[in-house]
Amino acid sequence: MAPEVTCPWRNHLSRFQMRTWIEPVVASTQVASSLYDAGLLLVVKASFGGGGAANRSSGASPRDTQEDHQQTAISNFYIVYNLVVGLTPLLSAYGLGWLSDRSNRKISICVSLLGFLLSRLGLLLKVLLDWPVQVLYGAAALNGLCGGFSAFWSGVMALGSLGSSEGHRSLRLILIDLILGLAGFCGSMASGHLFKQIAGHAGQGLVLTACSVSCAMFALLYSLLVLKVPEPVTKTSKVLPTVDTVSGTVGTYRTLDPDQLDRQSVVGHPPPLEKAKTQKTIIALLFVGAIIYDLAVVGTVDVMPLFVLREPLSWNQVQVGYGMAAGYTIFITSFLGVLVFSRCFRDTTMIMIGMVSFASGSLLMAFVKETYMFYIARAIMMFALIPITTIRSAMSKLIKGSSYGKVFVILQLSLALTGVVTSTVYNKIYQLTMDKFVGTCFALSSFLSFLAIVPIGIVAYKQAPRLQYGDIPEK
Numbered sequence: 001m002a003p004e005v006t007c008p009w010r011n012h013l014s015r016f017q018m019r020t021w022i023e024p025v026v027a028s029t030q031v032a033s034s035l036y037d038a039g040l041l042l043v044v045k046a047s048f049g050g051g052g053a054a055n056r057s058s059g060a061s062p063r064d065t066q067e068d069h070q071q072t073a074i075s076n077f078y079i080v081y082n083l084v085v086g087l088t089p090l091l092s093a094y095g096l097g098w099l100s101d102r103s104n105r106k107i108s109i110c111v112s113l114l115g116f117l118l119s120r121l122g123l124l125l126k127v128l129l130d131w132p133v134q135v136l137y138g139a140a141a142l143n144g145l146c147g148g149f150s151a152f153w154s155g156v157m158a159l160g161s162l163g164s165s166e167g168h169r170s171l172r173l174i175l176i177d178l179i180l181g182l183a184g185f186c187g188s189m190a191s192g193h194l195f196k197q198i199a200g201h202a203g204q205g206l207v208l209t210a211c212s213v214s215c216a217m218f219a220l221l222y223s224l225l226v227l228k229v230p231e232p233v234t235k236t237s238k239v240l241p242t243v244d245t246v247s248g249t250v251g252t253y254r255t256l257d258p259d260q261l262d263r264q265s266v267v268g269h270p271p272p273l274e275k276a277k278t279q280k281t282i283i284a285l286l287f288v289g290a291i292i293y294d295l296a297v298v299g300t301v302d303v304m305p306l307f308v309l310r311e312p313l314s315w316n317q318v319q320v321g322y323g324m325a326a327g328y329t330i331f332i333t334s335f336l337g338v339l340v341f342s343r344c345f346r347d348t349t350m351i352m353i354g355m356v357s358f359a360s361g362s363l364l365m366a367f368v369k370e371t372y373m374f375y376i377a378r379a380i381m382m383f384a385l386i387p388i389t390t391i392r393s394a395m396s397k398l399i400k401g402s403s404y405g406k407v408f409v410i411l412q413l414s415l416a417l418t419g420v421v422t423s424t425v426y427n428k429i430y431q432l433t434m435d436k437f438v439g440t441c442f443a444l445s446s447f448l449s450f451l452a453i454v455p456i457g458i459v460a461y462k463q464a465p466r467l468q469y470g471d472i473p474e475k
Contacts, residue, residue: 020230022159025109025219026176027183029116029152032215034187034328035194036120038321039208040136041074041305042195043123046204047133048073071310071434075427077133078302082427084137086420088144090413093151097409100155105162105229108147108155108409113220115146120216124209150416154408161396163230173393174338177385181331187215188328192321282459283395289455290391290411291418293355296448297384298419299426300362301327303441306430310438312369319371326378334385347390348460352453354386359449366439366446387452 048070096108122139125131160176194208308315308323315323334354341350361381368374395407426441433440 019226019228020159020163022156022227023176023179025113025223025227026156026179028215028219028222029113030180030183031187032116032120032212032219034184034324035191035208035212035215036123038188038191038324039123039127039195039205039212041320042317043127043205044074044077044133044136045070045309048077067310068435071306072431074309075306075431078306079424079427080137081140082302082423083420084140085144085148086416086423088141089148089150089416092145093147093154093409093413096147096151097154100158105155105159106223106227108151109159109227110220110223112147112149112152112155113216113223115143115148116152117213117216117220118146119143120209120213124206124213127205127209148416150409150412154412157392157396157408159230162232171338173396174335174389177389178331178335181328181335181385184328184331185325188321188325190321191324192316192318195317195321278462282462285455285459286391286395287411287414289351289452289459290388291414292448292455293358293387293452294415295418295422296362296445296452297358297388298422299441299448300365300445302423303426303430304365307438308374310434313371313374315371323374326375329378330382330384333382334389337383337386338389341386346460346463347394348456348463351387351390351456352460354383354390355449355453355456357381358384358387359446362442362449363446366437366442368439387456 092111093108096111100106100108119139119142122136122142126133126135156176157173160172163172191208194211195205197207304323304327305320307313308320337353338350341353345353358381361377361379361384364380365374365377368377392408392411395411426444429444430438430441
């Protein structure tokens with residue numbers, strides 16, 4: 001046998017290919033974010049810990065009155081905080097996405113990571129110097145003016161889409177989500193223990209916030225000095241139409257892929273004029289489904305930290321960290337769900353499975369009285385990540401690669417803007433109902449999640465004739 005020929009540049013090319021991986025940035029950023037989220041909640045709770053003294057004499061139950069006062073104060077803080085976090089990116093995120101499409105894909109990622117670092121430094125200084133809690137509004141504003149999560153995540157999705165083919169894009173995006181979930185799980189599991197490292201004085205939480213700042217600093221330096229923009233993967237359009245005769249009937253995320261729908265035109269016939277209208281309708285319906293579903297998810301996520309701090313659960317710092325970690329396990333279960341469901345279901349079916357999973361878990365969460373019931377409800381939500389990830393993947397196949405930055409940031413800003421409204425409304429509903437039925441917000445989220453199935457069902461109906469006959473080219 002002839003000796004194997006090796007390429008002298010193989011190791012160099014391999015190293016360069018590794019430098020295009022966005023996963024290290026996602027992992028370090030999410031560890032920093034999970035530490036920051038837990039630290040923010042615990043620091044704010046400690047700041048308002050003594051706020052109920054003035055009300056102790058007015059009620060029959062001083063402990064309940066003080067706890068209600070603390071819950072209201074924390075809820076009011078998060079209303080303003082979430083407004084700042086959600087609205088300030090509107091001033092810069094779209095511009096960063098436009099610059100990323102025109103100049104360098106790393107712009108939106110690096111600028112938003114700078115904002116992440118500044119916001120985490122704000123929490124560190126608040127703990128270190130015992131500043132008033134209102135300083136965190138300014139830190140959140142700096143984060144938003146740098147693009148916030150909307151600019152960061154749209155940049156991540158753009159790089160992930162560019163570096164993968166259409167056939168493997170959905171798997172790549174859900175893999176990025178998996179890395180996000182694993183990093184968040186590890187950070188949340190450690191957050192409660194790190195917060196308690198310095199106890200008994202104003203410096204409690206210093207180790208936690210310092211670790212968050214360190215992870216954010218690593219992510220920024222890595223994106224600036226190491227990360228490279230991948231070359232776009234050219235799609236192979238010269239394929240025989242018989243190769244994918246069963247695509248669309250098995251769920252490989254291809255049912256919304258316009259290239260799959262156009263295989264019948266490989267013989268030279270132009271595509272129908274209705275194709276563009278159909279794609280726009282599908283994108284609009286996907287937008288509607290994503291927004292309604294995101295309303296349900298954001299409402300539940302915003303209220304849940306308050307819910308676990310009061311009776312009947314009344315969790316401590318370590319339990320809060322474990323509870324947040326349980327939320328990140330859906331990234332793992334959703335990834336496994338995609339691998340299994342994609343072999344036998346269409347993507348619209350998988351989206352609806354995820355929505356039903358979250359709706360059922362939210363409904364059970366409304367009646368949680370014990371800690372074990374909380375984790376059962378979280379387990380039922382195991383496929384809750386599938387809808388948004390699948391919708392984002394489907395959209396990437398209906399637009400041009402040069403528009404990824406703008407379209408992804410528009411979607412993310414739409415979700416962020418509706419999330420701001422949802423956060424305010426849900427926090428007010430929680431304040432009004434926490435003494436009557438504390439699970440009201442979770443029941444509302446369950447209803448919205450079921451409602452989001454309607455536009456996705458319309459998409460499935462519109463695709464059904466094409467899935468049944470479109471894969472067989474006419475002679």
